[in-house]
Amino acid sequence: MSKECVLVTGGGSGIGMGLAEAFHARGATVMIAGRNRASLDAVALRCPGMMVADVDVSQPASVEALVACVADRLPGLNLLINNAGIQQVLDFAGETPPDIATISREIDTNLKGLIHVSAAFLPLLRRQPSARLVHIGSGLAYVPLAMAPVYSATKAAxxxxxxxxxxxxxxxxxxxxxxxxxxxxxxxxRGLARTPPKAMPLPAFVAAAMKGLDAGDPEVVVGLAKVLKLAQRVAPRLFFGVVNKNSV
Ligand SMILES: NC(=O)c1ccc[n+]([C@@H]2O[C@H](COP(=O)([O-])OP(=O)(O)OC[C@H]3O[C@@H](n4cnc5c(N)ncnc54)[C@H](OP(=O)(O)O)[C@@H]3O)[C@@H](O)[C@H]2O)c1
Structure with missing residues (x-):
C-alpha cells in the first residue's frame, strides 16, 4: 500500500483536528488547511512534520490556491478529507428573518465549498493508483434540526x-x-446556549471514524447517527418530533 498523504480542510479544530492527529500518529504525511493560522499552527506544533496551509473553502480563488500549494508540497495526495463547516442557529419566524449574507455564508461553506474542493482536487487525486475523497456529512442529513435549518439542508445536499x-x-x-x-x-x-446533550466525546468519535475508514465502508455512520438513518426510513415524522423536542 502506498503511504497515506492526507489533506484535511478545517483541520485546526474539532473533528478535522482529531482525524489529522490520528493519521499523523500512524505515520501518514498530513497537511491541515483552514482560515485560522493560529489554530492550525497550534495543532502542527504538537505533530512534528505536519504541514499547514491557508484556505477559505467558501472562496473559489482560495481553493484554487490551495490546489497549487498541495500540488507543490504534497503531490502524492491520496486522501482528502472535506471537513470544513459551520453551523448557524437561524430563526425564520422572528420579525427579522436572517439576511442573505448570513444564509449564503453557510451554503457557501458547507455545500458549495465542499463541492468546489472535491472538483478542484479530483485531477490530483486521480493521478494516484488508489485514492479516497472523504466528505464529512451529518446525521442531520437524515432528520433535520429545525433550529439549524440551513445547516441541516446543506448536510442533506x-x-x-x-x-x-x-x-x-x-x-x-x-x-x-x-x-x-x-x-x-x-x-x-458555539451558537447554542449549551453543548447539546448526549454529545459524543471527540476521541471516541475519531476512533469510530478511523475504524470505519480502515474497514473501507463507503458510508461511515457513527453512534446515534445510525438511529437517525433508520428513523428516517421507518418513522420520519415521529423522529423529527423527537429530535426537535429534545433540542436546546
Ligand atoms: N460536531 C458535531 O456535532 C458535528 C456533527 C455532524 C457533522 N459535523 C461536521 O463536522 C465538520 C467539522 O466540524 P466540527 O464539529 O469539528 O466543528 P469545528 O471545531 O468548528 O470545526 C470546523 C472547522 O472548519 C473550519 N472552517 C469553517 N469555515 C471554513 C472556511 N470557510 N474555510 C476553511 N475552513 C473553515 C473552522 O476553522 P476556522 O473557523 O478557524 O476557519 C474549523 O477548524 C463540519 O463539517 C461539521 O458540519 C460536526
Missing part, C-alpha cells in the same frame, strides 16, 4: 451529492466516502 459522485467515480481510482457523525463535542455548537 452533501449526502445527495456524495451518492452521485460515488456513482460517477465508481470506475476510477478514487473511492468516495461519507462520514456521518452524531452530535460530537466540538466548537461547532
Amino acid at each position: 452533501v449526502h445527495s451529492f456524495t451518492m452521485s459522485l460515488r456513482y460517477q467515480l465508481a470506475d476510477t481510482s478514487v473511492k468516495v466516502v461519507e462520514i456521518l457523525p452524531p452530535v460530537v463535542d466540538t466548537a461547532l455548537h
Whole structure:
C-alpha cells in the first residue's frame, strides 16, 4: 500500500483536528488547511512534520490556491478529507428573518465549498493508483434540526451529492466516502446556549471514524447517527418530533 498523504480542510479544530492527529500518529504525511493560522499552527506544533496551509473553502480563488500549494508540497495526495463547516442557529419566524449574507455564508461553506474542493482536487487525486475523497456529512442529513435549518439542508445536499459522485467515480481510482457523525463535542455548537446533550466525546468519535475508514465502508455512520438513518426510513415524522423536542 502506498503511504497515506492526507489533506484535511478545517483541520485546526474539532473533528478535522482529531482525524489529522490520528493519521499523523500512524505515520501518514498530513497537511491541515483552514482560515485560522493560529489554530492550525497550534495543532502542527504538537505533530512534528505536519504541514499547514491557508484556505477559505467558501472562496473559489482560495481553493484554487490551495490546489497549487498541495500540488507543490504534497503531490502524492491520496486522501482528502472535506471537513470544513459551520453551523448557524437561524430563526425564520422572528420579525427579522436572517439576511442573505448570513444564509449564503453557510451554503457557501458547507455545500458549495465542499463541492468546489472535491472538483478542484479530483485531477490530483486521480493521478494516484488508489485514492479516497472523504466528505464529512451529518446525521442531520437524515432528520433535520429545525433550529439549524440551513445547516441541516446543506448536510442533506452533501449526502445527495456524495451518492452521485460515488456513482460517477465508481470506475476510477478514487473511492468516495461519507462520514456521518452524531452530535460530537466540538466548537461547532458555539451558537447554542449549551453543548447539546448526549454529545459524543471527540476521541471516541475519531476512533469510530478511523475504524470505519480502515474497514473501507463507503458510508461511515457513527453512534446515534445510525438511529437517525433508520428513523428516517421507518418513522420520519415521529423522529423529527423527537429530535426537535429534545433540542436546546
Ligand atoms: N460536531 C458535531 O456535532 C458535528 C456533527 C455532524 C457533522 N459535523 C461536521 O463536522 C465538520 C467539522 O466540524 P466540527 O464539529 O469539528 O466543528 P469545528 O471545531 O468548528 O470545526 C470546523 C472547522 O472548519 C473550519 N472552517 C469553517 N469555515 C471554513 C472556511 N470557510 N474555510 C476553511 N475552513 C473553515 C473552522 O476553522 P476556522 O473557523 O478557524 O476557519 C474549523 O477548524 C463540519 O463539517 C461539521 O458540519 C460536526
